[in-house]
Amino acid sequence: MRFVSVKLLALLCLTALTISCKNDPKHPIPPAGTDSDRGLMLTNIADNIVIPAYANFNAKLTIMITKSDAFIANPNPTTLTEYRTAWKDAYIAWQKVALFDFGPALDYTLSSFMNVYPTNVTTINANIASGTASLETFASYPAQGFPALDYLLNGIAATDADIVTLYTTDADATKRKAYLLQLTNQMRTKFDVVNNAWNGSYRNTFVASTGTGLYSSTSLMVNGIVFYYERYLRSGKFGIPSGAMVNGTLLPGSVEAYYTKDIAKTLAQTTHQAFVDFFNGKGFTTGIEGGSLKTYLNSLNAKDATTQVLLSETINTQFDVVNAKLALLSGEDLSNEVSTNNAAMIAVYTELQKAVRMLKVDMTSATSITITYADNDGD
Amino acid sequence: MKNYFLKTTSVAPLVIFRIGLGAMLFIGILRFWFNGWIEGLYITPKYFFPYYGFEYIVPLGSYTYILFFICGLSALFVAVGFYYRLSIVTLFLSFTYIELIDKTTYLNHYYFVSMICFLMIFMPAHVYFSIDAYRNSTLRANKIPQWCIDSIKLFVCLLYFCAGLAKINSDWLLHAIPLKIWLPARNDMPVIGFLFNYSWIHFLFSWFGCLYDLSIPFLLWNKGTRVVAYIFVILFHVLTSMLFPIGMFPYIMILTALIFFPVEFHQRIIQFIQRFIPGSRNPIESDATFIYSKVQQYFVKGIIFTFFVVQLVVPFRFICYPGELFWTEQGYRFSWRVMLMEKAGYAEFTVKDASGKYLIVNNEEFLTKQQEKMMATQPDMILQYAHILADYYSVHGFKDPMVFADVYVALNGRLGKAMVDTSVDLAKEKESFGHKSWIILYNE
Numbered sequence: 001m002r003f004v005s006v007k008l009l010a011l012l013c014l015t016a017l018t019i020s021c022k023n024d025p026k027h028p029i030p031p032a033g034t035d036s037d038r039g040l041m042l043t044n045i046a047d048n049i050v051i052p053a054y055a056n057f058n059a060k061l062t063i064m065i066t067k068s069d070a071f072i073a074n075p076n077p078t079t080l081t082e083y084r085t086a087w088k089d090a091y092i093a094w095q096k097v098a099l100f101d102f103g104p105a106l107d108y109t110l111s112s113f114m115n116v117y118p119t120n121v122t123t124i125n126a127n128i129a130s131g132t133a134s135l136e137t138f139a140s141y142p143a144q145g146f147p148a149l150d151y152l153l154n155g156i157a158a159t160d161a162d163i164v165t166l167y168t169t170d171a172d173a174t175k176r177k178a179y180l181l182q183l184t185n186q187m188r189t190k191f192d193v194v195n196n197a198w199n200g201s202y203r204n205t206f207v208a209s210t211g212t213g214l215y216s217s218t219s220l221m222v223n224g225i226v227f228y229y230e231r232y233l234r235s236g237k238f239g240i241p242s243g244a245m246v247n248g249t250l251l252p253g254s255v256e257a258y259y260t261k262d263i264a265k266t267l268a269q270t271t272h273q274a275f276v277d278f279f280n281g282k283g284f285t286t287g288i289e290g291g292s293l294k295t296y297l298n299s300l301n302a303k304d305a306t307t308q309v310l311l312s313e314t315i316n317t318q319f320d321v322v323n324a325k326l327a328l329l330s331g332e333d334l335s336n337e338v339s340t341n342n343a344a345m346i347a348v349y350t351e352l353q354k355a356v357r358m359l360k361v362d363m364t365s366a367t368s369i370t371i372t373y374a375d376n377d378g379d
Numbered sequence: 380m381k382n383y384f385l386k387t388t389s390v391a392p393l394v395i396f397r398i399g400l401g402a403m404l405f406i407g408i409l410r411f412w413f414n415g416w417i418e419g420l421y422i423t424p425k426y427f428f429p430y431y432g433f434e435y436i437v438p439l440g441s442y443t444y445i446l447f448f449i450c451g452l453s454a455l456f457v458a459v460g461f462y463y464r465l466s467i468v469t470l471f472l473s474f475t476y477i478e479l480i481d482k483t484t485y486l487n488h489y490y491f492v493s494m495i496c497f498l499m500i501f502m503p504a505h506v507y508f509s510i511d512a513y514r515n516s517t518l519r520a521n522k523i524p525q526w527c528i529d530s531i532k533l534f535v536c537l538l539y540f541c542a543g544l545a546k547i548n549s550d551w552l553l554h555a556i557p558l559k560i561w562l563p564a565r566n567d568m569p570v571i572g573f574l575f576n577y578s579w580i581h582f583l584f585s586w587f588g589c590l591y592d593l594s595i596p597f598l599l600w601n602k603g604t605r606v607v608a609y610i611f612v613i614l615f616h617v618l619t620s621m622l623f624p625i626g627m628f629p630y631i632m633i634l635t636a637l638i639f640f641p642v643e644f645h646q647r648i649i650q651f652i653q654r655f656i657p658g659s660r661n662p663i664e665s666d667a668t669f670i671y672s673k674v675q676q677y678f679v680k681g682i683i684f685t686f687f688v689v690q691l692v693v694p695f696r697f698i699c700y701p702g703e704l705f706w707t708e709q710g711y712r713f714s715w716r717v718m719l720m721e722k723a724g725y726a727e728f729t730v731k732d733a734s735g736k737y738l739i740v741n742n743e744e745f746l747t748k749q750q751e752k753m754m755a756t757q758p759d760m761i762l763q764y765a766h767i768l769a770d771y772y773s774v775h776g777f778k779d780p781m782v783f784a785d786v787y788v789a790l791n792g793r794l795g796k797a798m799v800d801t802s803v804d805l806a807k808e809k810e811s812f813g814h815k816s817w818i819i820l821y822n823e
Contacts, residue, residue, distance in 0.1 A: 036563055036576050212564040213624075245739040300563055304794035305554075314794065357725050357787040361795045365723035368564035 036299035037291075039210045041281070042217050044290035046203050048283035053097045053274075054195045056284065060086070060093040061191060065184045072177045075167035077160050084153050088263055091146045095271035098232065099278060102224030103206060103217075104197035111232070112141045113190040118254045119147035121155075128172060128179045135186045144183050147256075152180060155259030212369045219369040222293070226359045229275060234352040237268050241338050242345035250342060252335035264334035268348075269326050276319045279312075293363065302366035311362055318355045325351050384680075386525040387668050390507045391645035392638050393528055394460075397504035398652075399634040401458025404470065404492065407627045408451035417447055420484055421477070424747050426767050428482040428760050431810050436479040449473050457499075460509020464500070471496040482760055483753045487717050488628035491538060495635075498534060498686065501679045502527050503669040508649055520669035530683055531638055534690065536596035541694045541715040543592030550720075551589065555581035556791045557721035558588075565622050591615055599639040612636045623718065700814050705790055706798070706821040708757050709814065724755030724788040724798070730768055732777045740768060756788050758798070758818050765805030782806040796821070 067086040071079040098111060105111070113135070123143035127133035135144050142148075157163045167173050167180075209217040239245045241254040257264045277284075281292020289295075294312040302311040325348045330341050337345055411417060421443045429436050439446055450473035456466035475493045478484070505511045506520040550556040555578070562575035562584065574580045591611065598608035616629035637645075671679055697710030704711060705720050731737040742751045745767060754760040765782040772780040781804040789795035796819075799805075803817040 036566060038567065210567040239739075247736055247738060300560070302792065305792060306794075311794070353727075357795060361723045361725045361787055361789045365721055365789045366560060366792060368561050368721065 036296065037210075038212070038218050038296065039207060041291035041293070041296050042207045042210065042221075044281050044283075044292065045221070045278070046198070046206050048286060048288075048290055049278060049281070050097075050100050051198055051203065052284040053100070054198055057090070057093040057097045058191070058195055060090040061187065064090040065188060068180060068184045071167070072180055075164050075173075075177070077164055080153065080160060080164055084260070087146070087149055087153060088260070091257065091263065092266060092270050094146060095267050096274040096284075098271060099225050099228045099275050101228045101232075102220040104194040104202055106220070106224055108190065108193050110190055110194050113186060114145040115147060115256075116141040116145060117147035117150075117236075117256055118258060119143065119151050121151060124148055124151060124179075128175050131175050131178060135182065144186055147258075148183055149180075150257055150259045152176070152183075153260075212367065216369070218367065222364060222367065222369055225275065225278065226356075226364070229352075229359060230356045233268070233271060233275070234349060234356055237271075237334075238345055238349040238352060241334065242342055242349055243338075244346055244349045250338050252338040255334040255338065258335055261333040261335070263332055265326070265329050265332045265337075268329075268334070269323070272319075272322060272326060276316070276323075279315065279319070293367075297363065297366055300366060302362075311358075311366055315355070315358050315363065318351070318358055322348065322351045322355055384524065384526060387522040388525040388528060389642040389646070390503070390521050390523045390669070391642050391649060392640065393502060393504045393523065393531075394508045395645045395648055396531065396635070396638050397460065397463075397499065397502075397509075398458050399637070400495065400499065401454045401456070401470075403627065403631055403634060404454035404474070405451055405458065408447055408454060410627070412447060412451075417443055419747070420749070421480060424481070424483075424750060426745055426750075426764075427480055428750070428754070428763050430479055430482060431759070431812070433479045436476060438480050443477075446473055446477060450477065460505040460511050463505030463509060463511050467496060467500050467504075471500060481750075482757075483747075483750045485712055486626075486628070487715055488625075488631060490713055492631070494686075494690075495531070495534065498531060498683070501682060502531075503671075506669045508652075520667040522666075522668040524669075524671070526683075528638065530687075532596075532600065533687065535635055535638065536600070537687075537690055538715050539592050539596045542717050543589055543594075545714070545716045545719055546585075546589035546592060550791050551585055554791075555585045557719070558584050560721045560792055561623070568621070588615075595636075599636055602641075605639060609636060609640075619718070625718070702818065702820040706788075707815070707818050708759070720791050722756045722788065722790050723752075723795075724786060725795075726751075726755040726761060726764075726784055726786040726799075728765065728768055729783045729785070730772045730777060731781045731783065732779060734778065736777060745771070755786065756798075758815050759810065761786060761799060762805055762808055762810055762815070765808070769806035780806060790821070 064083070064086040067079070067083040071083040073079075094114060097105075098115065101111065120142040123140060127135075127140065127143055133143075134140060153163070157166055167176055170176070206217045209215075212218050235245065237256055241251045243249045243251060255264050256267050279292060280294045281290045282288070283290060294316070297312045298310060303309060304311065304314065325344070329337055329344050329348070331337065334345070421438050422441060424438075427438055449469060453466045453470040453473060456462060457470055471493065474489075474496060478489045478493060503520070503523050506518055506523065512519045546552070559578070559581040562581055566572045566575045568575070595608055595612065598604040599612070601608075613633055616633050619625060620629035694714035697704045697714070700707060700709035702709075705722070726742070728740040728742070729737055730740060742754075746754065746764070754764050761784055765784060768782050769780050783801055783803070784799045784805055785801050786797065786799040787795045788798045798819055800817045800819055805817070808815070808817060
């Protein structure tokens with residue numbers, strides 16, 4: 001009896017071994033050191049995407065602040081125009097870093113200080129009047145960053161001459177200039193904390209955390225960028241203004257860059273392209289693709305069981321559809337688009353929504369990253 | 380058969396099991412407490428998902444801490460055998476109450492603990508090496524009916540065997556899914572991590588897991604293979620605990636499997652523990668045999684018989700429902716389906732009313748991340764949530780709100796699909812044991 005049982009046990013193990021050895025040789029998974037190495041993906045993302053993109057934004061922000069200081073020193077139509085141009089460049093550069101909603105940017109809630117819109121004109125005016133308002137409170141988030149500057153540079157008066165007047169001869173001109181300075185100081189301070197962290201020790205922390213558990217880099221990163229895509233890109237830029245999410249109520253005043261009218265479409269396209277490039281691991285300055293979510297998904301051989309199409313291809317195809325819908329928006333002024341051609345806005349929203357599902361469900365599932373704490377025995 | 384019920388055996392294995400179970404649960408409660416999970420899972424959420432038929436089980440707010448305290452204390456009392464009957468009943472009730480509050484936290488091993496506590500209510504696990512027996516000499520006995528220990532063994536066998544049967548499916552055996560998805564995510568583990576990139580390892584683990592579950596009860600029961608089998612138990616569960624976030628489960632199973640070991644083994648453990656208890660007596664205190672009274676005997680046997688009938692039927696109730704079980708999850712819980720599938724979902728709810736008013740719900744306003752994640756793949760929770768929304772919006776600006784769900788679910792690495800008929804007003808659908816006709820069945 002004893003021998004029979006031992007033999008039975010051995011036999012079971014052998015069977016398991018034999019059967020498992022004749023698995024499909026067509027799709028061997030590459031060994032570590034190649035694409036399935038999350039460390040390589042994280043390194044490429046940190047060194048070739050995040051850090052250079054932040055450096056680019058830093059440069060644009062620096063120029064913008066210089067122009068702001070010039071405008072404050074001498075408000076006139078020329079300095080105003082230069083300030084606006086620098087503001088636009090910096091706003092576009094921001095769209096390329098806004099998606100890094102993980103690590104220091106998330107810890108310090110950078111986006112709350114940079115780009116909460118629609119901006120709150122009442123709060124801005126109250127802050128200007130008080131002269132000592134804190135920009136750290138929740139209530140003041142919509143009164144600072146790019147959207148507040150949009151109002152102060154483009155929307156505060158009807159003509160350029162009137163705008164300049166508000167910063168020169170108007171009774172509150174000094175207070176207004178002080179607020180402009182407070183706003184750029186705040187953007188500088190908030191961004192420097194994040195940028196310095198990436199250029200300091202966080203880069204190594206990020207690259208070294210190669211797991212897939214709750215606080216691993218891969219998990220934080222995927223959760224962060226997917227949240228960005230869903231909340232800020234899909235809902236913020238299209239879902240809310242188009243009314244797709246509530247009652248079909250059109251909110252043309254809730255678009256990004258509402259006052260300037262000539263940049264909103266570019267901002268949306270820029271951030272979407274930045275997201276696509278991030279997914280594909282395209283170097284920010286080099287343009288060369290490296291380790292990325294795409295290569296990682298491919299190394300896992302993530303594909304649809306029925307069609308055998310790689311998941312990364314399915315996702316990229318959907319990105320293309322979104323880009324095509326974005327291109328169909330008739331002009332830069334998205335508030336006008338909401339009022340006159342909302343179907344185009346809804347179309348973008350609908351396609352973004354399909355991409356959200358793929359990112360949130362298919363990609364997250366395939367990478368098996370942890371989203372929540374607590375024990376789990378496999379659903 | 381009659382002779383079988385007259386057989387007696389040493390109480391030692393049952394005593395060790397009692398001590399181990401009580402200690403494990405005590406540690407489990409402490410772990411829950413210190414991880415902040417009482418707050419996170421039972422106090423923070425605004426809404427909960429009670430089980431069908433148990434809707435009267437409600438969270439207790441900050442009193443939940445008292446519930447956990449009672450649960451932990453009774454676990455400790457069970458371990459030392461202090462007011463054993465009262466303690467084990469309290470343990471069973473408090474633990475089960477906690478588990479019934481929210482489906483979100485359902486885990487097979489919690490269910491196992493509840494069920495094993497229920498069985499232990501009827502076992503004479505305190506007649507030996509317990510404070511009760513120390514204080515009351517008439518209680519002391521060192522022999523008990525053999526069927527007491529056998530029923531625990533049988534339950535463990537049933538669990539493993541059902542877990543093994545559930546693994547006999549094409550995804551698990553022919554495609555090594557979900558391990559093929561889960562293992563590469565651990566490829567940065569020291570020493571063995573690199574192996575998880577290889578397809579043959581996924582197959583090896585899948586097949587080994589299946590054969591392990593199917594055969595381990597018999598290999599443990601059989602004297603000749605027991606030691607080898609136990610080594611496998613330890614290896615298997617330690618490995619799974621390193622790979623997956625499954626908490627206390629591996630340790631509970633490692634401990635439970637000891638019940639299969641011979642009397643002398645348990646006797647030695649008791650002697651070992653006694654060395655640390657000054658003044659404790661010689662273990663051979665009594666030659667008495669614990670005997671249930673005639674009435675007790677009918678009662679207890681009846682309950683245990685019913686228990687096993689239920690345990691045999693419940694895991695197979697899924698046959699009564701149409702469609703793919705992994706997709707609909709109708710009859711999925713309470714069936715020892717452990718680590719079987721990779722499922723993720725995204726559920727978007729639209730609330731409307733007759734006036735044309737509508738809004739898309741932000742789930743974060745109602746649910747925790749964990750609740751949202753669980754809800755998005757499980758139809759019964761989707762329905763419960765739809766009713767939570769209907770109730771909320773009926774007093775927040777909507778007249779007789781209708782609730783529609785757009786649910787996208789990916790199962791075992793297949794591309795996501797719609798799971799719910801978006802034209803059905805879920806506010807009008809009722810929960811029942813019947814099939815949910817609004818689930819779009821999975822066609823491959």
